[in-house]
Amino acid sequence: MNRTSRIAPLSPSGTSWMATHVNFMGNQRPRVMDSHDIRALLRQQAAAARRARQAGFDIVYVYAGMGYLPYEFLLPEWNRRADAYGGSVANRVRIVRELLEVTHEAVQGKCAVALRISLEELRARPGETAPSEAHEVVGLLKDLPDLWDVKLDSSPTDCPPSRFAPEGSHEPVIDFVKQLTHKPVVGVGRFTSPDTMVSQVRRGVLDLIGAARPSIADPFLPEKIAAGREADIRECIGCNICISSWHDSVPVRCTQNPTIGEEWRRGWHPERIAPAASAASVLIVGGGPAGLECALSLGRRGYQVSLAEAADDIGGRLRFETRLPGLSAWGRVLDWRRGQLEHLSNVAIYRGNRLSADEVVELGNTHVVIATGARWAKLLYSPLEIPAGSLAAPGVLTPDDLAAGAPVTDPVVVYDFDNYYLGGVLAEHLARGGHSLHYVTPAGHASAWTIMSNEQPQVHRALFSAGVALHTLSRVTAYGDGVVTLANQFTNAETQLECRSLVIVGARFANDALHTELAARSAELDAAGIRSVTRIGDALAPGAIVHAVYSGHRYAQELDADPATLTFRRDAPLARPA
């Protein structure tokens, strides 16, 4: 009688928060589930649970979180049913109860049955018999799950960046659950500090600590806590690059842990690295994220490493960026490496040392690594739109100028076609500092790429609360005499804004002058015994901090390696059994 395709309770449109950007489902809509659909769902859950049991799993989940089908039954904005599954809280929770029951029945006590549930929206809704509907839902299900796995509702709040939420940020939403059930409760919330974890357990908020992002940053987190090696924990910085990898369907990456996702592909281990395969010495020029990771990993291998940093301290771009709103936790990239390097007597760091090509040749190390970073360019979205010279006008600034303390004059226009975090952060920073701010971007959103890192809604709110005026779908096409001209990205219709300081956050170019100079002196390099000069990080190809750390680590992994081992392994699934 019935054919099913994608089914869902009555939901008027693409329901995910991403639907505001692009309806990823090619416009096909859900329909109201009828009683056949509901029975089919319960049958399918039971069959899946039986397969999981047969496959040897210990825990089988019912998932009522983050927009998944059972979650949509819980909230009246999506669930507008008039039958036994809609209306009252008892009705809206019915499908979750039935899913738990059929799962219990299917696994016959051989597996624990866990419930993962989002409670943020329900907690915000006053209940009839309890402080909130979240209390009512948990009270109705009580001890039915063997494990309560409690969380928030949408990616930007459930899995927020450190820029907009502290660790343990779920507590105000989920703190009541243990009071209503005898079963253990697990939760997440980017726990990075053992103190916070212990505190939540001691105070009866959670029984078990869930930590996905912190375990990506440091898979040995529990062992280091157990061994009292807190200082060695490579703490998650909450940048959400890991999540962006997931949104982008690419292998996971982590700013702190360059080995993640490469354990099998490249044979990299988060704690162990092969010993040096030669007595080579390595000179690293530049102590930003790439140079530091490279020095640390080469040092661990046992190479003699000298790191020369032109500035008066190491850190590179981190030294400025971690002073910007919400980015202080990113300083862990520097702090952890600085701490670890202190234990390595074979790595020498020379601050305030800007090396010339002559000096590099004189030092005569076996290998030279150029980690001199990149600079932001005074170029527009299309570099032909303004003759190169005219952007040299006073008042045109880059993030590098702001880092160096250049003054800005109101009104300020931040023109962002980088589309990652920095343009939005700088606009927020300057506006909070009292400046009159316009943020201009050719994209449809502020910091458009941060949709990938769960930040974009909060970026918009932060800019709004700081009083920044937003101009999307706009390119800057001319600047002079205190006026910036904007052209609509599609129609080229022009508008103008008063502007005394134009901050361009767009193109970046590698600082590769030293590399270029050395590359032209190969005979001298040979004579000095220098066998290679290699760019890493932004000096190779400007990127995010995650790319710089990865690049530095990869150099260290691959030095003196057999070239045949330098390709990565790929999945080659076995033939299907006949």
Added chain:
Amino acid sequence: MNRTSRIAPLSPSGTSWMATHVNFMGNQRPRVMDSHDIRALLRQQAAAARRARQAGFDIVYVYAGMGYLPYEFLLPEWNRRADAYGGSVANRVRIVRELLEVTHEAVQGKCAVALRISLEELRARPGETAPSEAHEVVGLLKDLPDLWDVKLDSSPTDCPPSRFAPEGSHEPVIDFVKQLTHKPVVGVGRFTSPDTMVSQVRRGVLDLIGAARPSIADPFLPEKIAAGREADIRECIGCNICISSWHDSVPVRCTQNPTIGEEWRRGWHPERIAPAASAASVLIVGGGPAGLECALSLGRRGYQVSLAEAADDIGGRLRFETRLPGLSAWGRVLDWRRGQLEHLSNVAIYRGNRLSADEVVELGNTHVVIATGARWAKLLYSPLEIPAGSLAAPGVLTPDDLAAGAPVTDPVVVYDFDNYYLGGVLAEHLARGGHSLHYVTPAGHASAWTIMSNEQPQVHRALFSAGVALHTLSRVTAYGDGVVTLANQFTNAETQLECRSLVIVGARFANDALHTELAARSAELDAAGIRSVTRIGDALAPGAIVHAVYSGHRYAQELDADPATLTFRRDAPLARPA
């Protein structure tokens, strides 16, 4: 001396037109290629060409189109080199010449070497020695490629939807190529009519016709032309759903040809279908895209089919939508099926027949298919934001009301959270009809999903040229007394617009009343010999036309099929040779 990762000529930012939305590369930037990189590129091209030759290919391409690396050398906005590969046209084309030369050398006359090149931007740039730089580039390479494959530069112009470009739209850009080379020239441009193809060949524009989208719509296009069966050609409608599949990394779909991508997975053939496996008769209620495709494919199988359409003619939503700006070619979905159905004496179509449940039971067909479509809802983005009743106010309209001829009063607000084509098309239609128009959407762009179908830039231009005022990142939260209230999608900051007609293009609900009524009368159905009642198309789950056609076709393919054959096959790669 050198390590390469992603490399490119000097290019200041994400260069693709999609970069205005999201920088898909996670913010890692290209760098300037040095001479080592260029030599490596040539080596890699030669090695790839040798492998292609060994693998038995007949043609090996050099690809200098659409943002690919050699293309970026051709244009001074990306190529700002000061060496032998930048500056003059002869220098900018050098890398393409060298790639062709190493490819020729590598294949040693065993394969033809083709050049695919984008000429739109070059043609717009006056040359020093010829009418345009495109003439200069082609003149410099002349007979070096064995085949010229010429095209436009960016997806929205190279591969435009029928809404914004006629077939053969490349001609004004590529018409000169044959005058400068003795080698054959192939080109594309959504050729759907044999007359256009013949005309271009006869007039010396092209030697060979390239047709990707038309071959997706009808893989037997060349054979049908050769056999003089023009009326049987399932012509591409230019909706670009195929391209959206590619952008979305999902199996290809086609509004006209539901079998595409299912040849192996489900064993569907674009021209052949299994004969009827029973003497069943089928009643189809509704003659829109789903019902028509279902009737046609069931008819081809040999079933006795009755199709009852409530309106005075078949076509469903197509009857209104094909009258809107740019959508007339979509009428081919109806026209082709209408023409094919005329040859099937076992399919009877009853127009002006709105069947009741009683009548369906009385008719007593073996199977009943409900293809009654969907309706647009008077609901906002979050259905809790306005009590359901208040949108019943006069002046609130849906696309269905406009299709029925409801009058609109200025100023008009089109509120689009559907995000596919219809909201934008209706706004354009009403504005061109002289109405004062505001287009409001929670997304960052107008018709946000059309980024997937290569339409979005042109949608923005069309709305602008029609005088539509654009309000992005905005939800409608209240309406009354001639005023609509907008809230910023992220900050909820409110603004107001004068509005006498509010057209909501958002949620859709299935017209499933007939199905619900029949489903409740199973005893009567049994007594009448009705073995199944099945929803298809929008009546099952509202979607785009492509989904409706697919749904109707799938029903026809699967009627009376062995249930064991109804899953689709998946790739299971062989084990890698040891």
